Amino acid sequence: MSIIEAIILGFVQGAAEFLPISSSGHLVLTQAIFGITENNLAFDVLLHLATLFAVIAAYHETVFGLIREFFLMIADIFRGRGARIRDITYRKYIFCIVVGCIPAGIVGVLFDDLFESMFSNVTMVCVMLIVTGFVLLAAERIGMRNTKGIDSLTLPKSFVTGLFQMCAIMPGLTRSGTTMLGGLCVGLKKEDALEFSFMLSLPTILGSVVLKIGDIADAIREISIVPVLAGFVTALVVGYLSIQLFRKVVRDGSLMSFAAYCWLLATVVILNLDKVIK
Numbered sequence: 001m002s003i004i005e006a007i008i009l010g011f012v013q014g015a016a017e018f019l020p021i022s023s024s025g026h027l028v029l030t031q032a033i034f035g036i037t038e039n040n041l042a043f044d045v046l047l048h049l050a051t052l053f054a055v056i057a058a059y060h061e062t063v064f065g066l067i068r069e070f071f072l073m074i075a076d077i078f079r080g081r082g083a084r085i086r087d088i089t090y091r092k093y094i095f096c097i098v099v100g101c102i103p104a105g106i107v108g109v110l111f112d113d114l115f116e117s118m119f120s121n122v123t124m125v126c127v128m129l130i131v132t133g134f135v136l137l138a139a140e141r142i143g144m145r146n147t148k149g150i151d152s153l154t155l156p157k158s159f160v161t162g163l164f165q166m167c168a169i170m171p172g173l174t175r176s177g178t179t180m181l182g183g184l185c186v187g188l189k190k191e192d193a194l195e196f197s198f199m200l201s202l203p204t205i206l207g208s209v210v211l212k213i214g215d216i217a218d219a220i221r222e223i224s225i226v227p228v229l230a231g232f233v234t235a236l237v238v239g240y241l242s243i244q245l246f247r248k249v250v251r252d253g254s255l256m257s258f259a260a261y262c263w264l265l266a267t268v269v270i271l272n273l274d275k276v277i278k
Contacts, residue, residue, distance in 0.1 A: 001043070002227060003226060003227050005034055006043075006230045007230050007231060009043070010230065010231035010233070010234030011235070013027060013044070013048070013050070013051060013231075013238075014047075014051060014054065014234060014237065014240075014242060015238050017175075017235075018051070018054070018055075018246050019245065019246055019258065020132070020135075020174040020176050020177030020180070020255065021174060021258055022125075022175070024170075025125040025129055025132075025171050025172035025173070027047075027171075028121075028122060028125045028171050028172070029265075043228075046228065046232065050231075050236040051205070051235055051236070052201070052206065054235075054237075054240040054242075054243060055199075055239075055243065057240050058247075059198060059243075062195065063202070066090055066094055068090075069088060069090035073085075073091050089150070089151055092153070095155060095158075096153045096154075096196075097196075097200060097202075097203065099155045100158040100161050100200045101204055101207075102159065103159070103163050103166035104162060104168075104204055105203075105204070105207055107169060108169060108207065109211070121171075125171050126172065127172065127266070128171065128172025128173040129172045129262045129263070129265055129266035130262070130263060130266045131172075131173055132177060132178075132259075133262040133266075134259070135177050136174070136177050136258050139180055139181040139184055139190075140256055142181070142184040142185065143184050143190040143255075146184055146187055146188060146190065146193070148187045148188055150195065150196065152188070153188070160182060160185065161179060161183050161186055161197075162200065163182065164178050164181055164182025165179040175201065176198070177255070177258070179196075180193045180194050180197045180250075190250045198243070
């Protein structure tokens with residue numbers, strides 16, 4: 001893999017991970033077009049790690065608040081005060097995030113090989129991109145009437161949102177958009193549904209990195225460190241900018257432009273499958 005190819009993949013990952021257009025789907029298509037075959041999934045996971053740091057940078061106040069309250073909660077438990085989940089919002093938020101990640105974690109572990117095989121199926125990606133368009137259409141409609149904030153989350157609502165994230169393991173189905181739809185379905189307003197979606201991505205990405213740590217090490221050795229660093233830094237910077245853009249769109253604009261893009265891209269690729277799959 002050349003430096004230019006790594007930068008292109010990093011750019012695609014950083015933009016598509018947080019904009020609701022499916023990073024995994026775009027990486028599959030990009031790799032198919034450029035004919036990149038070595039250690040695809042391992043490099044994909046490494047790029048996902050870069051976007052994890054992008055989420056931390058964009059939501060640093062929330063992330064550091066969660067980390068601080070986690071350690072304070074542990075201290076309270078040892079002092080016999082209990083977890084005090086009902087009294088402190090961030091502590092309840094921690095448990096909501098954990099519960100929300102359970103469905104994707106279980107499916108990811110049990111069906112890892114199945115989903116890995118999908119990363120070479122361009123047709124499947126196109127079908128899921130079409131589904132993504134309808135997911136965004138539903139999110140736009142539901143989000144118009146929601147008014148509840150993060151403090152309204154409960155463990156059952158978090159689990160339901162996690163079921164939506166579980167479905168987004170398939171390449172071509174947007175994780176951010178699908179999980180955001182889950183948050184909207186349990187009553188969260190658009191901005192808070194988006195934040196919860198990003199918070200759920202943190203342990204999910206960490207889990208995927210841990211599961212693929214051996215493959216990532218092999219990828220770094222085989223691809224060489226310079227392209228790896230180039231792709232990582234590109235994904236980090238572009239990912240941060242994409243988060244800020246998506247937040248602005250959710251607050252002031254419409255998701256339908258992203259839906260139209262997914263439908264158009266899927267149509268173009270399907271009509272040119274013989275050129276994409278070389």
